[in-house]
Amino acid sequence: MEHSDPTKVAILGAGRGGRALLDLLHQIPSIEIVGIADRDPAAPGLQRARALHIPVTTNVPDLIGNHGVQLIMDVTGNPEMETYLKTHIPPTADILSGSASRLVWKLIQHESKLEAELLQAEKLAGIGSFAAGIAHDINNPLQLILGLAENLAEERDLTVVHEQALDIVEAVKRTSAICRDLTRYSRRASPHEDVSVSINAKLDEALKIARYASSFHDIEMIKRYHPGAAVKGNPDEFLHVLVNLITNAVHAMEQDGGALTLETHALDGQVDVRISDTGCGIAADKIPAIFEPFFTTKAPGKGTGLGLYNVKTIVNRMHGVIAIETKIGKGTTFTLTFPNAEQAEEECLS
């Protein structure tokens, strides 16, 4: 049958279009990218290909002639390449070039826009559940500020006045930090290029956000961080992944409390992020569905069913993989494995 053998694809052109195509096709199991070519050895698509262990070349005739290619995708935007391909096409291959490849490029851009919309929609839906946590964290310092200010109006002891005025300043700072954290989180993920992100710092930031979404009372926190653990990606998107996984872990322990363990490990050019709970676990028959869009086990109005779908999309884009270990009544561990950021950088340079 046809779908047992992957379609062999060659990508010509490793600029923005080539790189986006590479990222997309790389995620599709029925497609094998036999190689990507560009005249410029520093083209962004070539760097990405090296990180993904996809063959890179500057020799177009070799790539299209010698690897059993079935589909040549020309995103060079170069009319000469189009002419060249017409005369040199191997008999077994199809060509996608010119306006057809521009159409594919538009579709890819459209899809990535839709994905960004979906991510933002889910994030905003989630923020609705922060109301109780935000109210708690804002009204408590306000109570302190009000009480101290009322006292200051009558206070005669200058030492006390001084002390309480400083307490008010601290309380105001704490309150404004809440707004800062939340606006940073709720904004649309910035479209900037991938950067090296400190995983440990992001875990701590995610923890702060997740505290608004769910009560951490009766939850023991365990952190085991590998110093300097880093990953390449979009910091806003990666934060969203961690908030999602931490929130799920805490929800799983809603009934009886438990321990939330956050770990990072770096080994052999890979970095692992592990988020474990000792909660209710996931039933074996549900596991295949949890990354599907709109799948949720939460009560209506409680979950969008988009959380883990977005997690998977982002992790894939970061060239990571997700592993789940779970046992009913014992807990769940989500492990994200990424190419180490520093390692990826070195590979690009070599």
Place this chain on the structure above:
Amino acid sequence: MSDFKSGFFVGGEACNGRVLVVDDEPDIRKVVKMTLQKAGYDVLEAENGEKAIETINSGENRLMLDVMICDIRMPKVNGAEAIAYFRNNYPHVPLIVLTGFPDTDMATAFLRQGVVDYLVKPVEGEKLRSAVARAMEQRELARL
């Protein structure tokens, strides 16, 4: 000295009654204590529902605790659980909810359970003191 009794004198000042403040935030306990002490109340603190239950079950508090002011969102035994315990075991102690999260349904449910007042932070000192005074009147009636 067997102090801390309603209307008794403590350290030369009138003691209008003993109030237990239950909140996981030390800042809130501090400021509520300060506000109520000015009105001559003796104030005890507990950081969660479990500690509140411990407090009322220890020594003279069984008899001497006049009013409990309770937060809702707290670790261990939360406010709702603590309130249920107090209603069942110490129904004569008037309860005031002081919460950071206004929720009408929750307020109605608590008032139905006999909670005297449902206050939302931040609450002014005057309002808090008058809520405690009202609760204290109830307490006096319960004593009769």
